[in-house]
Amino acid sequence: MAEVIIIDRGLETYARTHRAMKDRIETLKGGERAEIWCVQHYRVFTQGQAGKIEHLLDLGDIPLVQSDRGGQVTYHGPGQIILYALIPLKNFGLNIRCLVSLLENTVISLLAIHGISAKARSKAPGVYVGEKKIASLGLRIRHGVSFHGIAVNVNMDLEPFSRINPCGCPGLEVLQISDLIGEARLDEIAKDLCGYLKQELLALASHRVTGNPQ
DSSP, X not given: OOEEEEEEEEEEOHHHHHHHHHHHHHHHTTSSEEEEEEEEESSEEEEOTTOOGGGBOOOTTSOEEEOSSSSSEEEEOXXXXXXXXXXXGGGGTOOHHHHHHHHHHHHHHHHHHTTXXXXXXXXXXXXXXXXXXXXXXXXXXXXXXXXXEEEEEOSOOOGGGGGBOGGGOTTOOBOOHHHHHSOOOHHHHHHHHHHHHHHHHHHHHHXXXXXOOO
């Protein structure tokens, strides 16, 4: 029977989370257990597998880490909620495109609760409010299990984004939830994001078993 476990890892280094994710893949592959890791990172730039050096403008004192996710360069820091989705895709009736949409829709639904109209873009994964990006997405699949996930800007220092071309897009502006609604409680935002994603994953697993249309 499918289960979805939410794990709050608090604030930790990107390297520690990344090592733990890779170690967890072997346990989850072929099974019916998915895990949603909720985490914040200390300040770090991460560069995706296809990352290009021209998108690194002036990193200053913030370290750059090479990542095995898809996409270009992005920034993580305290006040940004990241959902890492460790999911055996087949047993939840998912493929990579569906997972991208699921993660994007998780954020879009959360923002709608707060009266914020957001959208996804077919050729530029993530979530946007108007022309500004509020959530970045990058994934990788190994042994049929997804890892990495989506990072949502909630209440953070956005200045480091000016040191890069965010997600490889020169001139792309970013924003955060607190810019739009004033005070934004990280714990409440994290709880709502995890709860919605868990609910949707369990529904997908149920539909797969029963054959009911979604």
